[in-house]
Amino acid sequence: MSMIDRFSDPTPRAEMERRWRAVREGMRARKLDALIVQGANNLAAGGGYFRWFTGLGALPNPAQTLIVPADGLMTLVSHGAAGRVVDLEDRDETLPGVGRRVFTANFPMVRYAAQQDAEAVAAEIARSGFQAVGLVGANAMYHGFASGLQRRAGNISWSDASDLVDDARAVKSEVELDFIRRAAAMQDDIFARIGAFIQPGMRDFEVMACAYYLGQTMGSQTGYFLGSSAAAGAPTPMLIRPFHGRTLREGDTLLLQAENSGPGGYFVHIARYFTLGKAPAELTDGFARMAEAQDFTVSLLSAGARCDEILAAYNDYMVRRGFPPERRVHCHGQGCDAVERPLAHAEETMAIAPGMNIGIHPSLSTDRLFVTVCDNFLTRSDGIAERLHKTPRRIVELN
Incomplete structure (x- = not known):
């Protein structure tokens, strides 16, 4: 039995691609190289930005962070065996549009463990050479992650890109x-x-x-x-x-x-x-x-x-x-x-x-x-x- 067969009411791939296109048009207009989208606590009705981009509910506590480039496949940084990297190349049906998955031991209430999330995302930003990055739903990100990411990512131009995504998701398909x-x-x-x-x-x-x-x-x-x-x-x-x-x-x-x-x-x-x-x-x-x-x-x-x-x-x-x-x-x-x-x-x-x-x-x-x-x-x-x-x-x- 494949994981996609376990998926409850999956969002069709065509719908996901519609969302990505709408956001990327706005990213190019603003000259943004990438977006950072974090999801957590979706069991209680948070983490909606993450779900809108991925079709997946965020985990109950550990954050999942998505790096959305203006072009190409996305990168997912999530809880798991620290240091493990999987090149998916969009082959996992349960993670549509994800090309690379990076794992960290992410426990938000453990100060030093939570910082590994920021370190992993900063490393992926540097690896891709992104210079202009927008935060989506920064109010819902863990403070330790967001502040740590901005310290670690170096000379990056940061902006709040929430309204860009809000415009795309307000009118329903x-x-x-x-x-x-x-x-x-x-x-x-x-x-x-x-x-x-x-x-x-x-x-x-x-x-x-x-x-x-x-x-x-x-x-x-x-x-x-x-x-x-x-x-x-x-x-x-x-x-x-x-x-x-x-x-x-x-x-x-x-x-x-x-x-x-x-x-x-x-x-x-x-x-x-x-x-x-x-x-x-x-x-x-x-x-x-x-x-x-x-x-x-x-x-x-x-x-x-x-x-x-x-x-x-x-x-x-x-x-x-x-x-x-x-x-x-x-x-x-x-x-x-x-x-x-x-x-x-x-x-x-x-x-x-x-x-x-x-x-x-x-x-x-x-x-x-x-x-x-x-x-x-x-x-x-x-x-x-x-x-x-x-x-x-x-x-x-x-x-």
Whole structure:
């Protein structure tokens, strides 16, 4: 059995080549010799740049670093037997476009071992004679690696090339849209089935674990679940696993948000409420108001719309209705990362274009209530944003 036969939902080679061509056109325009792309912790929804370039999820902890030349095959530096080098020449189907693989003993929490990664990448840069190098997703790189690389690589011209790749990956291809639609359908199925599992006496983490299990059986690869439960009159904040120890009781409300990726590692997210009995009136009213706020945001997603203006229009909408202005990010792109550009943000320079996968989750928070509505939408050339999730926008009352 070959390794490619073990691959779960591989990205087609033609799609990978499309991505490389798009990025390399930008590299040549900027006169960049190479890009450095590092991926780590993809199990928790990071490492998306690396996955977009390779089709592979990053390892749980050790970083994998890709050197992308403006022409020719890529080099992968990854954890393994230190000093080992394999000339692949693009013969490994699980590593498309990779010509050379270099191994290091890479343990990020071990200072001296982590520096071997930087040394290996610097050596490959020198070997190839690169002079102008762009960092992609530098915010997600381990600091020790990035700082060590720049010290070791010598007289190199460095730049941040993240926006070059952001431009290429923001508008999804038909292959990517198929992955995204399947991810939304997977989450719809989770929400259709999870209600039958929820009952008094369970703790929050048991519900989250069931949702995670259902997703894994339907092709999910990475990601997480957020939410919490509370008695009537208390908020249900977006909490992570260490805070899922509360026990559900009759009359409680549970907020569940699925932020797990689907086939190909593509992210969408959805949030809904389940109540053990009749939903409190203030939750019902708040949910309806946030559904309207989501609809308003969707109406702003026309081709060419500026994201800073989307945020300003949304805040005006909220304030006119007596709600506080948005201080979080309530509207953003998704793909191989759980949050990627564009964002409805005052500093966002990217405009809305057809073919973007946009998550929208307006929210309202008070001492008694946290309410949100979360779904993903596909922007289209006809100006109508299509809701990808089919789960009804309603509170599910469990009897």
